[in-house]
Structure formats: C-alpha cells, structure tokens
Amino acid sequence: MSTSAVARTRLPLRPVPWSSVSDSTTPDTAADHLYDAVIIGGGPSGSSCAYWLARAGWDVAVVEKKTFPRAKTCGDGLTPRSVRQIADMGLEEQVAAAGHRYGGLRACGFGQEMAMQWPDHPSFPSYGYCITRFDLDGLVATNAAAAGATVFNGIEAIELLDVSEPIAEHRLAGASGVLVKDKATGTTTALRGRIVVIADGANSRMGRLLGTQRRRDWPMGMALRGYYTSPLHDDDFIESHLDIRDAQGNIVPGYGWIFPLGDGRVNVGVGLLSTDRRWKGVNTTKLMETFVDFAPDRWELTNESAVGPATGGRLPMGFSVGPRTGATTIAIGDASGAINPFNGEGIAYGYETGRLAAASIAESLGGGGEEALATYEERLTQAYGTYYDVARAFVRLISEPKLMAMCVGVGMRSETLMNELLALMANLLRPDERGPAEVAYRAMATLGRLLPDKALAALFNDTKQASLTSVSSAA
Numbered sequence: 001m002s003t004s005a006v007a008r009t010r011l012p013l014r015p016v017p018w019s020s021v022s023d024s025t026t027p028d029t030a031a032d033h034l035y036d037a038v039i040i041g042g043g044p045s046g047s048s049c050a051y052w053l054a055r056a057g058w059d060v061a062v063v064e065k066k067t068f069p070r071a072k073t074c075g076d077g078l079t080p081r082s083v084r085q086i087a088d089m090g091l092e093e094q095v096a097a098a099g100h101r102y103g104g105l106r107a108c109g110f111g112q113e114m115a116m117q118w119p120d121h122p123s124f125p126s127y128g129y130c131i132t133r134f135d136l137d138g139l140v141a142t143n144a145a146a147a148g149a150t151v152f153n154g155i156e157a158i159e160l161l162d163v164s165e166p167i168a169e170h171r172l173a174g175a176s177g178v179l180v181k182d183k184a185t186g187t188t189t190a191l192r193g194r195i196v197v198i199a200d201g202a203n204s205r206m207g208r209l210l211g212t213q214r215r216r217d218w219p220m221g222m223a224l225r226g227y228y229t230s231p232l233h234d235d236d237f238i239e240s241h242l243d244i245r246d247a248q249g250n251i252v253p254g255y256g257w258i259f260p261l262g263d264g265r266v267n268v269g270v271g272l273l274s275t276d277r278r279w280k281g282v283n284t285t286k287l288m289e290t291f292v293d294f295a296p297d298r299w300e301l302t303n304e305s306a307v308g309p310a311t312g313g314r315l316p317m318g319f320s321v322g323p324r325t326g327a328t329t330i331a332i333g334d335a336s337g338a339i340n341p342f343n344g345e346g347i348a349y350g351y352e353t354g355r356l357a358a359a360s361i362a363e364s365l366g367g368g369g370e371e372a373l374a375t376y377e378e379r380l381t382q383a384y385g386t387y388y389d390v391a392r393a394f395v396r397l398i399s400e401p402k403l404m405a406m407c408v409g410v411g412m413r414s415e416t417l418m419n420e421l422l423a424l425m426a427n428l429l430r431p432d433e434r435g436p437a438e439v440a441y442r443a444m445a446t447l448g449r450l451l452p453d454k455a456l457a458a459l460f461n462d463t464k465q466a467s468l469t470s471v472s473s474a475a
C-alpha cells in the first residue's frame with residue numbers, strides 16, 4: 001500500500017472539514033511506524049476505543065474496510081445508555097441534528113399494548129435517538145480522528161502479524177500488528193501496534209484467528225431489518241412486538257420492532273433467538289413479511305412502502321465470545337459477544353466495552369504490561385457480570401412461547417411492573433440497585449412477579465451456574 005493511497009482513503013468524514021484532520025498521515029503509514037494500538041474495525045466499539053485512547057494522548061490507528069459514511073444492518077435504535085456514551089464523546093448535538101429523538105417504548109403483544117417513558121435516572125438521560133448507522137458511525141469515527149486517531153477507510157485487515165501462542169490457558173494469542181490491504185488498489189502493508197484491538201464485529205474473522213470462540217449453548221440472536229416510509233416516522237415511541245408469528249400463525253420466540261427515524265422512514269425488523277430449537281428452520285424473510293402484514297395499521301406498512309430490500313445479521317450476546325485478552329491483544333464489542341441478551345442492544349455495549357478496554361490498554365501501555373491488559377475482564381465483570389448472567393438465563397426461558405405469552409399477560413396488567421421491566425431490560429437500574437448482589441436480587445424480584453414458580457427456580461439455577469468469567473473457559 002502506498003502512502004498516498006492511505007492519504008487518499010483516510011478520514012475525515014462529514015461534518016468535519018477535510019483540512020481539520022488530514023495531511024499528516026504520511027509518517028504514520030511508514031511500515032516501521034509502531035502505533036501504541038492498532039484497532040481493527042471502525043464501528044461503535046473500535047471508534048469509541050480509538051477516541052478514548054487518542055484523547056489520552058496515545059498513538060492509535062483504526063483500520064476500517066468500508067468507507068464512511070457506510071450502511072450497517074441495524075435497528076438504528078439508541079437507548080439512553082448509548083446516548084450517555086454519545087454525550088460523553090461530545091457528540092450529542094450532532095446526533096440530535098442527524099437523528100430523531102424519542103421518549104420511550106411502546107410494548108405490544110397478545111392483543112395488548114402499553115407505552116412507557118424511559119425512566120428518570122441520575123446517570124442516563126430519559127430519551128433516546130433513532131439514527132441510521134450510515135449517519136452515526138461516520139460521526140463517531142470522525143470524532144476519534146479529530147481527537148488524534150489515524151482512521152483508515154477502505155483498508156481491510158487480512159492477516160495478523162507474528163501470531164504467538166497464548167500466554168496461558170483461556171487467553172487470546174498474541175500479535176504485533178496487522179497486514180492490511182487497500183481495497184481500491186490491492187496493495188498491502190504491515191501496520192504494527194504494541195496492542196492489537198479486535199473490533200471487527202459479529203463475524204470477527206480476526207478474533208477467530210487469535211482463538212476466540214462462541215459458547216454455542218448460550219443464546220445468540222439473528223435479525224433482519226428493512227426501511228419503510230410511514231406517516232408515523234416521527235413518533236415519540238419506538239415500538240416492540242412480543243408476539244411475532246411465522247407464516248402458519250405460530251408464535252416464534254423473538255420480537256419485532258418499528259423504530260421511527262424522523263426522516264419519513266421507519267426501521268422495521270424481526271429478531272430471533274438461537275435458544276429455540278426451531279431457529280434453524282425459520283425463514284426470516286417470510287417472518288419479516290408476516291410481521292409487516294401483522295403490524296398495526298397506524299404505521300401503514302406495505303410492500304409498496306418498503307425502501308430497498310431487508311438485510312440481516314447475527315447478534316452474539318451475553319459475552320458468549322471468549323477469550324477476550326492476550327498478552328498484546330484484546331477483543332471488544334460484538335467481537336466479544338457484548339450484546340445485551342434482554343433487548344438485543346449492542347451499540348451502547350460497543351461504546352462501553354471500547355471505553356473499558358481503552359482504560360486497560362492505557363494501563364498496559366503505561367507500564368502495566370499484559371497483567372494490566374487482563375484487568376479488562378475484571379472491568380467487564382464489574383460492569384455487567386451479574387446482570388448478563390440473569391439476562392442469558394432469562395432469554396433461554398422466555399424462548400418458550402407459552403411462557404412468553406404468560407409473562408406478557410401478567411406484565412401488561414401492571415404499569416408499575418412494566419416500567420420496572422423496561423428499566424431492567426434496558427440496563428437502566430438505578431445505582432442503588434446496581435451493585436453485583438443488588439442487581440441480581442432486583443432482577444429476580446422483578447422477574448419473580450412475572451414468572452411462574454417453576455420457571456423462576458430454573459432461572460435462579462441457571463443464573464447461579466453461569467458467570468461471565470466462565471466465558472474464558474468456553475469450549
């Protein structure tokens with residue numbers, strides 16, 4: 001790869017003017033340049049990690065195979081958790097200008113519906129945004145570049161350099177950088193980094209090269225989304241349907257969504273869970289068509305209102321992917337299976353794991369070495385451990401349509417219970433409920449009001465057996 005090729009493909013993106021972040025790429029692209037960190041993937045996790053590291057003064061490169069702005073299959077929904085990270089990165093004004101602000105969730109199912117505002121919370125706002133990933137991801141990557149990161153567009157990681165044996169069992173292999181290919185010219189070059197960050201998303205070829213594996217007995221999501229024009233494109237609620245059906249009219253474990261984008265369109269999708277034995281046989285395209293037919297008339301969804309074809313993707317959840325750290329390597333976001341099993345949300349967890357990883361990387365680079373890098377696991381356990389244990393066990397249970405129907409029936413009778421559930425499922429419990437023991441107690445107490453005794457006992461047992469740290473010892 002010639003240096004000029006890199007200069008040509010380097011950010012900036014909208015809305016940062018070219019002059020503000022370009023023109024200084026040449027020295028960085030020399031093959032002997034050693035970055036503090038090379039990050040593979042410029043999605044939410046990679047760009048957040050790059051932003052926090054660059055802001056702290058570290059010399060960081062991001063390698064992104066696509067050229068921003070680029071589409072990414074997603075529901076385009078930001079919850080208050082995502083908004084908090086967006087605001088912390090100084091981007092809320094830009095996201096507000098490009099996206100649609102909304103106030104809460106309307107849950108629908110089995111003939112009932114209830115609209116709930118996002119809860120008041122001391123750390124998170126009580127609103128979210130819907131914004132296409134076409135608009136969002138470029139903003140966040142640009143921000144990382146403006147903070148000092150070198151962000152390469154149209155440059156694909158094809159191999160890892162000097163892959164070395166893991167330093168211990170249940171750790172990733174090491175690497176000293178990445179071989180990249182300029183997609184426009186086909187030329188390759190080596191980018192060296194003291195730390196290599198794996199942020200290449202759900203399929204994570206680079207993670208697998210270092211030894212990551214997904215626990216197949218833990219839940220995984222599969223989802224399809226498409227855009228439709230709708231008169232309710234600027235509704236104040238995102239909508240979630242808990243009783244999606246296949247073409248034969250049978251309830252399928254998963255959910256359907258309609259997220260208003262505020263630009264004339266809504267994002268419509270269906271998501272399924274791998275915990276159900278029928279998952280392999282389900283035709284998601286048919287499922288989507290049936291959902292569109294069945295969606296409330298107020299949205300006016302029809303085949304004619306579809307804007308382009310639907311596309312799908314996988315949602316690795318509950319930290320089902322590991323190991324996540326090696327001597328010089330670390331996996332974040334979807335590459336580590338970070339999606340919240342309760343609601344399929346992954347953008348917030350991409351931002352958060354990128355930021356948590358940046359803290360451990362900085363400690364490692366600052367002299368802490370491989371031990372400091374491994375503190376990322378402790379940070380994850382502290383941030384998500386018990387919550388994700390409960391979430392994984394819960395989605396396994398809820399895959400049984402009869403149980404789901406029963407829960408929806410019970411839940412919809414009480415506005416208080418539904419509001420508690422919303423806070424629980426979006427990981428917006430208040431801090432006094434957020435200690436590791438408290439969160440489990442609180443979650444169980446909320447779910448206990450929903451689930452029959454036998455199911456609650458099964459949930460309790462499952463949660464006890466699972467633990468975030470055990471992911472590192474996954475098959």
Ligand SMILES: Cc1cc2nc3c(=O)[nH]c(=O)nc-3n(C[C@H](O)[C@H](O)[C@H](O)COP(=O)(O)OP(=O)(O)OC[C@H]3O[C@@H](n4cnc5c(N)ncnc54)[C@H](O)[C@@H]3O)c2cc1C
Pocket residue numbers: 040041042043044045046063064065066072073074075076077078079155156157158199200201202206223224225269311312313314315332333334335339344345346347348350
């Ligand atoms: C249908 C669907 C709907 C969803 N809806 C929502 C939602 O509404 N809200 C929500 O919060 N989450 C949602 N998610 C989950 C969310 O999209 C992900 O959790 C999130 O994108 C994870 O961010 P990431 O940075 O880890 O990975 P990604 O966003 O996948 O980013 C990875 C990046 O790495 C790049 N890359 C990959 N390989 C290479 C390589 N070899 N070299 C260079 N670059 C590479 C890719 O081009 C990509 O830009 C949804 C997912 C799906 C599939």
